[in-house]
Amino acid sequence: MEEGTRSEPGHSDVTACLSPEPENPCPVRSILDRVGDKWGAQIISHLASGTTRFNELKRQIEGISQRMLTETLRKLERDGLLTRTVYPSIPPKVEYSLTPLGETLVPIIRELVGWAKANSAVIKASREQYDAEQTTN
Amino acid sequence: MEEGTRSEPGHSDVTACLSPEPENPCPVRSILDRVGDKWGAQIISHLASGTTRFNELKRQIEGISQRMLTETLRKLERDGLLTRTVYPSIPPKVEYSLTPLGETLVPIIRELVGWAKANSAVIKASREQYDAEQTTN
């Protein structure tokens, strides 16, 4: 509990900040939610290639509903990860782009996705073996 | 749509693999789910410090229900990220520990959490400002 003589950096800190306690001032949990939810990481990845319009995103992501796209974009905007620019023209035009903060998240997402891709075969095999064992019993 | 003349490496790959399509052979989405769900990352972080018993984890994580702990541990075991060892003694004793594969995920989770912690103040401020603007209107 005490800060103590720990030489490894940022370990108990990490687990503490993962706590979902409401009084936790550290929005770590909500960041993980953003990355882990169904569309957050995907939207950030797409915006990494540059400013994009609403319907452009909708077409690119293919499978996302209008509602979830709007909703997820709002959350990301609220967190300051992207900016929303409205051009009051007719027809209306709204552009989204990553903020500098948002861009710093891109390499981390890529790393996570890279890890998952690199190990996908192993994981897939592990799952199949696990499922097979369950069925056998 | 066509692969085209893209020169930036590993970009469309990433976004493609984030797709939730069922026929997607790449379990990237499910990995993000594991990290992003309420308890996965937290359990992995705790196990990073060594083999731990069931009720030990339950006490350490504090707030997790028995059900969610069991359930999340099973998912992680199925993915080959941790091992479950049962000692058929009385009272029963079950120990969990990360596999080598699971341990390779630890630094990435730490990095993600580190990012969130490093930027938590900025994000918090951004949210407050966003909320204030909404209320003002």
Added chain:
DNA sequence: CCGAATCCCATGTGATACTG
């Protein structure tokens, strides 16, 4: 074109009680 509102179902999560 962009998005809000509504309806509705599936899933996630907690509480509690029960079992080997």
Added chain:
DNA sequence: CAGTATCACATGGGATTCGG
């Protein structure tokens, strides 16, 4: 001690409709 089973509830997320 380490689960499983069941219920009850909140949230996530898709489909559809309406509005500026």
